[in-house]
Amino acid sequence: MIKIVVSYYFLFLPVLLSAQQSIQTIGELPAGVSETSGLIFYNDRLITHNDSGNEAKLFEIDTTSLQVVREVVVSNAQNVDWEDMAQDEFYIYIGDFGNNLGIRRDLTVYRISKEEYTVSDRVSAEAISFEYEDQEDFSNNGNSDWDAEALFVLGDELVILTKQWLAYGTSAYGIPKTPGEYIARKLDEFPINGLVTGATLNPNISELYLTGHSFTLNPFVVRIKGVAHGAIFTTEMERLNLDIGPAQMEGITYMDNDSYFLSSEVFSRTDSPITLESRLFSFNTMSMETGEEISMDDPIDSEDSPEELLEELLLFKRFGSDMLQYRLATTESVYGYAIFDTSGRRVQHKIRPGVPESTIDVSTLKSAIYYLTFYFGNKSSTKPFVCP
Numbered sequence: 001m002i003k004i005v006v007s008y009y010f011l012f013l014p015v016l017l018s019a020q021q022s023i024q025t026i027g028e029l030p031a032g033v034s035e036t037s038g039l040i041f042y043n044d045r046l047i048t049h050n051d052s053g054n055e056a057k058l059f060e061i062d063t064t065s066l067q068v069v070r071e072v073v074v075s076n077a078q079n080v081d082w083e084d085m086a087q088d089e090f091y092i093y094i095g096d097f098g099n100n101l102g103i104r105r106d107l108t109v110y111r112i113s114k115e116e117y118t119v120s121d122r123v124s125a126e127a128i129s130f131e132y133e134d135q136e137d138f139s140n141n142g143n144s145d146w147d148a149e150a151l152f153v154l155g156d157e158l159v160i161l162t163k164q165w166l167a168y169g170t171s172a173y174g175i176p177k178t179p180g181e182y183i184a185r186k187l188d189e190f191p192i193n194g195l196v197t198g199a200t201l202n203p204n205i206s207e208l209y210l211t212g213h214s215f216t217l218n219p220f221v222v223r224i225k226g227v228a229h230g231a232i233f234t235t236e237m238e239r240l241n242l243d244i245g246p247a248q249m250e251g252i253t254y255m256d257n258d259s260y261f262l263s264s265e266v267f268s269r270t271d272s273p274i275t276l277e278s279r280l281f282s283f284n285t286m287s288m289e290t291g292e293e294i295s296m297d298d299p300i301d302s303e304d305s306p307e308e309l310l311e312e313l314l315l316f317k318r319f320g321s322d323m324l325q326y327r328l329a330t331t332e333s334v335y336g337y338a339i340f341d342t343s344g345r346r347v348q349h350k351i352r353p354g355v356p357e358s359t360i361d362v363s364t365l366k367s368a369i370y371y372l373t374f375y376f377g378n379k380s381s382t383k384p385f386v387c388p
Helices: 008-012 014-019 114-119 306-312
Strands: 003-006 024-028 036-042 045-050 057-061 068-074 082-087 091-096 108-113 126-132 147-154 157-163 170-176 180-190 195-202 207-213 219-225 237-240 248-254 259-265 267-269 274-276 279-284 290-295 313-316 323-328 336-341 346-351 359-361 368-375 380-387
Touching: 036 091, 036 195, 036 259, 045 082, 082 195, 082 248, 091 114, 091 147, 108 114, 126 170, 147 207, 157 195, 207 248, 219 248, 219 259, 313 368, 313 380, 323 368
Parallel strands: 036 082, 036 248, 082 147, 126 180, 147 195, 195 248
Antiparallel strands: 003 290, 024 279, 036 045, 045 057, 057 068, 082 091, 091 108, 108 126, 147 157, 157 170, 170 180, 195 207, 207 219, 219 237, 237 290, 248 259, 259 279, 267 274, 313 323, 323 359, 336 346, 336 368, 368 380
């Protein structure tokens, strides 16, 4: 079991964050890769792909211009639900294992030769097919715990991390890197208190980085040291601060020992005018703030479900008023709040232990969509609002 200890001192002090800001928003990704899901860095270029229903195609992105400079078709593959990428010395691996409903029996990792990829814009793939050893129910009961969006290479194995919509944790499964049909062995599990959407194991320093987000699109990165077969989630785990506002974080990859890229997918809701653009971020571990230490000893209270969070924070703004009214239906201590614009830039914040007032002055904000986030004990709650 685990306990998360939040360092609110680092989370809220604006002087420290501005002086030591290590997460950089590089910019918006092109429309052609707005549904970016996996990410690797190879031959000085970022390589990504879109997720379900898109073409079986890889895209190379220039890290300076953020333009797509090359497209590579995987001729004998189908993009049912591509969710992550990984690589070793000789191959690129693409995880076609998105499985929200838990009903798929065609889970596959495609293996592409780097030698072929380097010289041709049209490549073929070898299939590594698998089923989970402990999945018995394949019926459609809504969102399941058999979804997966994260993949990394560990020695002679591929490790798949599930995205558990119900348990709000993740399980690690191992399969061989060679083509064939396999039963994925369960290696480890962890109640990570979030939805894991990407992974990268830096072979230079043997550190594993996971990324993902909460139900309310609060993104996170977790660093894990000492990863080994059968012990993916070690005692050396820490959660890193991401002061970028709401984002549907999807991909993560290493560039060198200390530098990493993150990508987020476009997010849009039809029931309210909310859109988050697909963006590319970078961070350097030498200056990264450690926001939470994770130990394996004590229990943790899981984050509330989306329905509970919606009831926990209620917002209201009268037409023509400069005051945003809110109600917090919680007995937990409130450590402060922050307002972010749709680019993820923090435009207003306040440190206020205890339950704060019921109104916020937003008269200085321009007409746009914003996100109000309250920070509690070991979680946060976010809701959008509009300044007309």
